[in-house]
Amino acid sequence: MQLDNQITTITEGKTRIMIPKGALEQKVPPRDIAFFNPRAKLSRDFSIIVYSTFLKDFEGQKLFLDGLSGLGARGLRVANEIPGTEVFVNDLNPSALELSKKSADLNGVQNYQLSQNDICQFFSMFSSRGKRGAIVDIDPFGSPSKYVDCGLRATIHKGLLSISATDLQVLHGLFKEACKKKYHGIPVKTTYSNEIAIRLVLGLTISVAARLDIEATPIFVETNQHYYRAYLRILNKPDTRENIGYIVHCKNCGNRYSTQEHIHTCSMCSNHVDLAGPLWIGRLFEKDFVAKMLQEIPEHLDKKCQKAIQKALLESNMPACYYTLDEIAQQLKSAPIPLEKILSRLEEAGFSSSPTSFNPTGFRTNCQIDKIKELFSA
Numbered sequence: 001m002q003l004d005n006q007i008t009t010i011t012e013g014k015t016r017i018m019i020p021k022g023a024l025e026q027k028v029p030p031r032d033i034a035f036f037n038p039r040a041k042l043s044r045d046f047s048i049i050v051y052s053t054f055l056k057d058f059e060g061q062k063l064f065l066d067g068l069s070g071l072g073a074r075g076l077r078v079a080n081e082i083p084g085t086e087v088f089v090n091d092l093n094p095s096a097l098e099l100s101k102k103s104a105d106l107n108g109v110q111n112y113q114l115s116q117n118d119i120c121q122f123f124s125m126f127s128s129r130g131k132r133g134a135i136v137d138i139d140p141f142g143s144p145s146k147y148v149d150c151g152l153r154a155t156i157h158k159g160l161l162s163i164s165a166t167d168l169q170v171l172h173g174l175f176k177e178a179c180k181k182k183y184h185g186i187p188v189k190t191t192y193s194n195e196i197a198i199r200l201v202l203g204l205t206i207s208v209a210a211r212l213d214i215e216a217t218p219i220f221v222e223t224n225q226h227y228y229r230a231y232l233r234i235l236n237k238p239d240t241r242e243n244i245g246y247i248v249h250c251k252n253c254g255n256r257y258s259t260q261e262h263i264h265t266c267s268m269c270s271n272h273v274d275l276a277g278p279l280w281i282g283r284l285f286e287k288d289f290v291a292k293m294l295q296e297i298p299e300h301l302d303k304k305c306q307k308a309i310q311k312a313l314l315e316s317n318m319p320a321c322y323y324t325l326d327e328i329a330q331q332l333k334s335a336p337i338p339l340e341k342i343l344s345r346l347e348e349a350g351f352s353s354s355p356t357s358f359n360p361t362g363f364r365t366n367c368q369i370d371k372i373k374e375l376f377s378a
Contacts, residue, residue, distance in 0.1 A: 006033060007099070009106070012041055013048060013300055015080040017073050018103045034071040034096035035141065039226055044074050045301045046222050047162065049309070050231050051135055052082055053289065053296045054160050054219075058134055062086060065126055065133035065154060067119040067147060068140050072100030072112075078135075079109040081298075088133075090115040090122040119147055123154035132156035138163045143170065144201070145182040148208045152216070157236040161216065163205060164229040171197035171228070188249050188276040190256070191327045194223045195284075195320070195358050196247055202230055202280035203244055215239040219286040220293070222308065223358055233286070243282035246275045247321060254331055254369045258320040268370060285316035314354040318364035325361040328376050337376060339363060345375040 008021045023029040023036040055062050062085045066075040069089035079087040089112070091097055097114050104112040115122050119138075126132055127150070136155045138144045144151075144163050155161050165171060170179045173187040180186050183200040184207060187193065198221050209216035215235040222229050245260035252271035258281035266273050290313045297306050315322075325336040339355060343363060346353035351367040365372065 010038075012044060012073065013077050013081050013298075015073075015077045016103065016106050017071070017076055018099050018106065019071060019073075034093055034099050036071050036073060037226070039224075040073075042302055042304060043164070043222065043224065043227060043229055044077055045305050046220075046229070046308075047074055047137075048077055048081055048298070048301065049293050049296055049305060050162070050220055051078060051160075053293045054231075055082060055085070055134065056292075056296070058158070060134060060156065062135075063126075063133045063156075064088070064135045064137070065123065066090060066137045066139070067122055067151065068138065069096070069100065071096045072103065074137060074139065075112065076100070076103050076107065076109070079104070079112040080107045085111060087112045088115060088122075088126075089113075090117055090119065092116060092118065120150035123147075123150040127153040133159060135160045135162065140164070140166070142167045143182045145204060148205050149212070152205075152209050152212055152214055152234065155234045157234065159234050160219075161205070161232045161234055162229065163201065163232070164227050165197070165201050166227045168197070168226075168228075171200055183279075185278045186276065188247065188274040190249055191324045192256075192322050192358065192362070194228065195322060196276045196279065198223060198228045198230060198284070199247070199279040199281070199320075200277075201228055202232070202284075203278055205230070205232060206239070206280055207244060207278075209234070210239040213238045215241075217286070218280070218282070218284055219289045220312065221284050241282070243280060244278050245281040246277035247279065247281070249274045249276065249321075254323075254327065256321040256369075268368070281320060283316065285312050287313065287316040290316055308357045311355050311357040315356050315364050318352065318354050318356075319366055322356040322358055322362040322364045323369075323372060324359055325363075328372060332373055332377055334377060336361070342372075342376060345378060346372075349375060 019036045020033040064087045066089045072089045075089035173189045183204045216232040220231045249256045250266035250273045253269040255268040329336040353365040356362040
């Protein structure tokens with residue numbers, strides 16, 4: 001590959017990665033040499049924290065499988081920054097794999113192997129007993145829906161499946177029929193559309209897992225303006241939970257909540273409501289795991305990670321569907337008040353509340369919208 005003049009080297013975390021110069025210079029990263037998205041650095045930082053926390057208590061071979069690796073940035077960082085791991089990265093692009101190998105040599109990592117295969121063919125090589133991965137990663141360009149089944153089959157009992165989606169327009173409701181086909185549910189456009197989107201991704205993954213007699217449970221999720229990402233603990237046992245349902249949203253008064261029932265009328269203002277789903281309506285964060293994550297944040301990672309994880313810990317037991325300051329202010333035709341003030345007023349009134357990692361001006365509470373408005377304008 002005579003591309004040396006088109007390649008540069010960057011450092012992410014503690015890892016040096018060889019990438020196409022166009023990935024840094026162009027608004028849309030080029031795909032002809034090898035795809036690399038520099039804006040996903042924060043996502044990879046989160047991955048290092050989640051994986052380190054997870055593997056600390058994991059018993060067995062610490063095998064990491066990346067089915068759509070591109071030039072291997074995530075796998076390279078796992079191999080270089082998490083001791084004791086064995087990493088396999090897979091991609092169909094030979095140029096990407098060649099760059100990936102050069103990066104591995106640059107970092108002196110030996111625990112790093114390459115595969116050039118279709119993603120499901122790659123995962124099938126690890127889908128039998130004794131060969132499955134402790135961590136399986138699916139990070140596609142677009143929807144992960146085609147790969148969920150084979151990814152689950154390659155994940156060991158008590159292992160971790162990490163999965164991301166970048167088809168944000170579909171998940172936000174611009175193409176509802178496409179969303180229904182890919183995620184078996186439809187979204188509703190709201191101020192908390194990113195939460196509905198991640199719950200649709202989880203709903204699909206958990207439903208596919210249930211069909212395979214596998215229980216998949218979210219332990220951490222993170223959202224960004226370019227992608228949504230979820231981490232699920234996998235158990236090889238039938239899923240007996242009832243956590244697939246709907247988000248009810250009233251565009252008239254702003255009332256919203258999760259339910260397993262088909263609701264058509266708002267309980268607060270009697271107007272027609274919109275339903276998002278079917279989707280996951282259970283917890284998005286496993287509180288004990290998130291608390292452990294705070295102890296596993298290396299100094300060299302983005303400080304935004306710690307702030308987001310602290311918020312995730314606070315909201316881990318809170319209800320679905322957050323509110324935003326601007327949303328409430330717009331309904332009241334007033335100026336927003338500081339986040340700390342509304343949280344304080346909610347607590348003083350006897351309600352639970354927390355900020356949310358999904359939105360810097362968002363908050364969660366078990367208080368209903370009419371009382372929130374009352375406290376907002378007090």
